Amino acid sequence: MISEMNSAWHTHRAAKGPAATTVEDVVRWATVNGARILGFPDIGVLAPGKLADLAIFDLSSPRYFGLHDPLIGPVAGAGTADLRMLMVGGNVVVEDGAIPGFDLEKLRHDAARVVTRLAH
Numbered sequence: 051m052i053s054e055m056n057s058a059w060h061t062h063r064a065a066k067g068p069a070a071t072t073v074e075d076v077v078r079w080a081t082v083n084g085a086r087i088l089g090f091p092d093i094g095v096l097a098p099g100k101l102a103d104l105a106i107f108d109l110s111s112p113r114y115f116g117l118h119d120p121l122i123g124p125v126a127g128a129g130t131a132d133l134r135m136l137m138v139g140g141n142v143v144v145e146d147g148a149i150p151g152f153d154l155e156k157l158r159h160d161a162a163r164v165v166t167r168l169a170h
Contacts (some may be wrong), residue, residue, distance in 0.1 A: 052124050052131045055080050059125060073122040102140035108132040 055076050062071040085094030092101050107124050111132065114123040124131040136144035143149060 051080065053128075055125045056128050073125045074119075076125055077122065102137055104135075104137045105133060106135040108134050 058079070059071060059073055059076045062076075082094035085091070092099075093103055094100075096102075096104065105124075109120050109123045109127075111127070113127040113129060114120060117123055117126060133144055133147055135142060135146075148154070
């Protein structure tokens with residue numbers, strides 16, 4: 051999603067000039083405005099009574115140095131965002147870049163097995 055947000059920012063600027071949109075605009079498109087369009091009034095903002103969906107990124111990488119607002123870092127900085135924690139509905143679903151309780155090695159093995167079977 052972060053890559054898509056970066057792409058939307060650059061596409062609008064390439065098509066309509068550097069003042070066409072800001073990173074802040076793109077973040078609003080992907081959060082509160084996206085939720086409204088999809089008919090989900092309880093997501094997209096942090097406020098009392100709303101669902102607690104929250105992404106926390108590590109912004110200590112040099113590509114984020116010098117940004118006028120560190121909150122735009124994941125979108126403006128491009129590349130892979132270092133997700134420290136993701137909460138959906140108040141529940142932690144990603145912690146330190148991993149899904150708690152999810153066996154990534156098993157997924158890797160299962161995917162390789164399926165690809166091998168499909169290739170024959």
